[in-house]
Amino acid sequence: MSLDWLSAPCVQPDTELADAARAHQLQLTKPPGSLGMLEAVAVQLASLQRTAQPALDRVWISVFAADHGVAEEGVSAFPQVVTGEMVRNFATGGAAISVLARSLDAKLDVVNLGTVNDPGEIPGVRRAIIAPSTANFCRGPAMNEAQLEAALAAGADRVRAAQKADAQLFIGGEMGIANTTSAAALASALLEEPPSCLAGAGTGLNAAGIQHKVTVLERALELHATANNALEQLRCLGGFEIAALVGAYVAASQAGIPLLVDGFISTTAALAAVTIQPEVRAWLLFSHRSKEHGHARVLRALQAEPLIDLGMRLGEASGAATAVPLLRLACALHNGMATFEQAGVSNVD
Numbered sequence: 373m374s375l376d377w378l379s380a381p382c383v384q385p386d387t388e389l390a391d392a393a394r395a396h397q398l399q400l401t402k403p404p405g406s407l408g409m410l411e412a413v414a415v416q417l418a419s420l421q422r423t424a425q426p427a428l429d430r431v432w433i434s435v436f437a438a439d440h441g442v443a444e445e446g447v448s449a450f451p452q453v454v455t456g457e458m459v460r461n462f463a464t465g466g467a468a469i470s471v472l473a474r475s476l477d478a479k480l481d482v483v484n485l486g487t488v489n490d491p492g493e494i495p496g497v498r499r500a501i502i503a504p505s506t507a508n509f510c511r512g513p514a515m516n517e518a519q520l521e522a523a524l525a526a527g528a529d530r531v532r533a534a535q536k537a538d539a540q541l542f543i544g545g546e547m548g549i550a551n552t553t554s555a556a557a558l559a560s561a562l563l564e565e566p567p568s569c570l571a572g573a574g575t576g577l578n579a580a581g582i583q584h585k586v587t588v589l590e591r592a593l594e595l596h597a598t599a600n601n602a603l604e605q606l607r608c609l610g611g612f613e614i615a616a617l618v619g620a621y622v623a624a625s626q627a628g629i630p631l632l633v634d635g636f637i638s639t640t641a642a643l644a645a646v647t648i649q650p651e652v653r654a655w656l657l658f659s660h661r662s663k664e665h666g667h668a669r670v671l672r673a674l675q676a677e678p679l680i681d682l683g684m685r686l687g688e689a690s691g692a693a694t695a696v697p698l699l700r701l702a703c704a705l706h707n708g709m710a711t712f713e714q715a716g717v718s719n720v721d
């Protein structure tokens with residue numbers, strides 16, 4: 373196996389279709405720009421989907437689950453068994469993302485990359501087990517090279533499945549107790565910013581818990597200070613599900629499938645993907661601003677403006693799924709509104 377595929381070129385967005393979509397927006401019966409970000413996302417989707425009439429009838433959601441060795445440092449409000457338990461809940465339909473995917477008529481694809489509490493074979497869950505968990509990155513690298521490659525490839529594999537299903541949008545989600553610690557560590561290393569700027573409450577730590585998390589992060593970042601490129605930082609500080617998201621983001625951009633990025637962990641994976649392959653950036657749309665402390669900082673680094681801010685902090689692709697109706701409405705407006713000429717409405721001189 374090799375990681376050369378990560379630097380292969382991405383599909384180039386169609387700039388002529390983007391220009392045409394922008395011109396079309398100016399003809400619709402509204403003051404220019406009055407639909408705000410709904411106009412911008414319709415233009416972006418037209419250019420990415422290479423069509424004058426963007427659409428989101430076929431939405432694909434892959435949720436990657438995995439456990440983290442750093443959980444043993446007491447950095448989460450919840451016990452590690454929850455990761456495996458939630459894998460079952462995703463598949464049996466009771467999780468937030470299960471309900472959202474059903475409501476959207478979207479495909480929900482659940483991938484177990486390795487949980488300490490192994491739920492075993494479950495209908496509707498793809499087993500792509502790498503190890504029961506990553507190693508505790510306070511003691512050594514979270515992953516060895518083969519594990520990193522396998523996790524990246526697991527993400528790319530789900531993009532191939534989405535492509536076969538002719539998906540018009542790929543959403544990546546994650547589940548993993550302690551993964552806000554891993555994402556904060558990775559974001560801190562990528563952005564060269566102190567962990568205190570990126571560590572937050574996760575599933576519900578109090579102030580003392582967050583302070584402890586910062587101390588754990590400082591130890592880990594010192595241990596891995598020599599990791600000086602994004603892939604090595606991902607290997608030392610990331611998680612299987614975070615690396616799978618990185619692989620999915622790069623592969624979808626190479627396959628020409630638009631991406632909707634979820635919360636703090638997913639956005640940190642997107643930052644790693646863009647650092648590894650800058651052409652990925654054009655393929656990203658951002659759903660929401662998570663309540664997790666570090667999310668705003670990572671969004672800013674990507675110059676990303678998310679669509680909604682509802683105080684969400686769940687992960688598992690729930691924020692992205694919640695934004696899909698807005699994206700669908702943006703497409704409906706772009707495709708269905710009358711032009712000034714068609715409606716006989718006077719335009720500015």
Ligand SMILES: O=C(O)c1ccc[n+]([C@@H]2O[C@H](COP(=O)([O-])O)[C@@H](O)[C@H]2O)c1
Pocket residue numbers: 447448449450546547548549550551552553573574575576634635636637638662663664667684685686687688
């Ligand atoms: O997506 C987010 O912004 C987000 C913010 C806080 C927590 N989470 C979810 O909560 C879990 C990680 O929280 P923690 O406290 O165990 O690190 C993991 O399963 C994430 O999906 C997700």
Ligand SMILES: Cc1cc2nc[nH]c2cc1C
Pocket residue numbers: 450454458546547548575686687688
């Ligand atoms: C119950 C629960 C559900 C989740 N979904 C994503 N992260 C989660 C964390 C917990 C604790």
